[in-house]
Amino acid sequence: MEQLLGDLGDKTPALVRDDSGYGNEGVLVALEQRQQPYLLRLRQTANVQRLVQRQFERLDWSRTDSQGFQAIQDEVRLSGWSQARRVVILRRRLREGIAREAMDDHGQLRLDFADHHILDAARMWEYTVLVTNADYRLESIAQLYRDRCDCENGFDELKNQWGLSGFTTRDLNRSQTTARAGALIYNWWSWYCRAAHPGGRLEAITSRPLLLAAVGKAASHAGQTTLYLTSMHARTDTINQLLINVRAALRHVRSTAEQFKDVDRWGTLLKYVCQRIAPRMDDHPACLTLPATG
Numbered sequence: 212m213e214q215l216l217g218d219l220g221d222k223t224p225a226l227v228r229d230d231s232g233y234g235n236e237g238v239l240v241a242l243e244q245r246q247q248p249y250l251l252r253l254r255q256t257a258n259v260q261r262l263v264q265r266q267f268e269r270l271d272w273s274r275t276d277s278q279g280f281q282a283i284q285d286e287v288r289l290s291g292w293s294q295a296r297r298v299v300i301l302r303r304r305l306r307e308g309i310a311r312e313a314m315d316d317h318g319q320l321r322l323d324f325a326d327h328h329i330l331d332a333a334r335m336w337e338y339t340v341l342v343t344n345a346d347y348r349l350e351s352i353a354q355l356y357r358d359r360c361d362c363e364n365g366f367d368e369l370k371n372q373w374g375l376s377g378f379t380t381r382d383l384n385r386s387q388t389t390a391r392a393g394a395l396i397y398n399w400w401s402w403y404c405r406a407a408h409p410g411g412r413l414e415a416i417t418s419r420p421l422l423l424a425a426v427g428k429a430a431s432h433a434g435q436t437t438l439y440l441t442s443m444h445a446r447t448d449t450i451n452q453l454l455i456n457v458r459a460a461l462r463h464v465r466s467t468a469e470q471f472k473d474v475d476r477w478g479t480l481l482k483y484v485c486q487r488i489a490p491r492m493d494d495h496p497a498c499l500t501l502p503a504t505g
Contacts, residue, residue: 213241226250226345228359234342236291248345250356253298258290259340266300273349277410279303280339280353299352301339351489354411361412372415373397402484406460407453409487421450460484 212233216223227242227249234251242249253259272281280303288295315321341356370376373393380386397415404413407422425440442450463483464476 212238213245216242216245216247223247226355228356231255236293239296239342240293243344248343250341250343250345250352250359252356253289253340253342255338255340262287262289262298263300263338263340272302276350276353278353278357282349282353284349284352296342297344299341299343299349301341301353303337305335305337347489355489358412364412364414368415369393369397402481403457405488406480406484407457409456409484420444421446422453425450456487460487 212227216227223245225248227247229249229251231252231254234253238251239249266283266285269283272283275281280301282299282301284297284299286295287298289298313321339356341352343352347355373396375390375393400415400418401412404418404422407413413421421444424443426443428439428441430437430439440454444450460480460483464480467474467479468476
């Protein structure tokens, strides 16, 4: 890990995310010495399990997110750690997908699925324990870690949903141009979808028919052009909410550009979307200042 970050130089990531194989003291110290923000998963050791037991009775768990997880945080120093660190515990009630092996009267192996009566009576929970030094809000931590798994999905989308695996030629220049054009459009569409749905990624196979199946009409009046969209998709209510989010993002860029003529519009849009995805604990609107006139 330390060698990899050293090879990256000034191109280090904004946040290092990894599984429990890297959640140990050696890796944590190396990241902290570089002042590198991280979000790592901890192994379910005996000390971590005791930590979960101590936190279970707390009443200040966060609201359930879109994936059914609640979160709570504390600053603890586990055995083997050189200092106390911020630890986030995620839990989710198990309501389905549980089975056990059993033998019938004839000695045959069978799989028994737990019905809702067993799950409601037992109240079983799934736990994940994360350690981080990043200043993101508690409500953002679970989705930030889940996004780590989504990183690999981008390569699958580029190959199978954006056609990069279907175009090859012996002319290297044309192949590179096509790949770069596809990656650029994929990047634009990804930011557009995140502006529409900050809570999670939307794959192209579902987002394109959802957001492109519309008839548009442009109307100009008093020097302003208004675009009216009529959706042809059955999920009209969902699409309306997505477009409301996009409109809010564009209005933010427009209002900022009207006040500060030299502002980077693209950068302003990306900052707005990122703040919607994962707001920081000390998140306050940045005060843009004009250069002094005298």
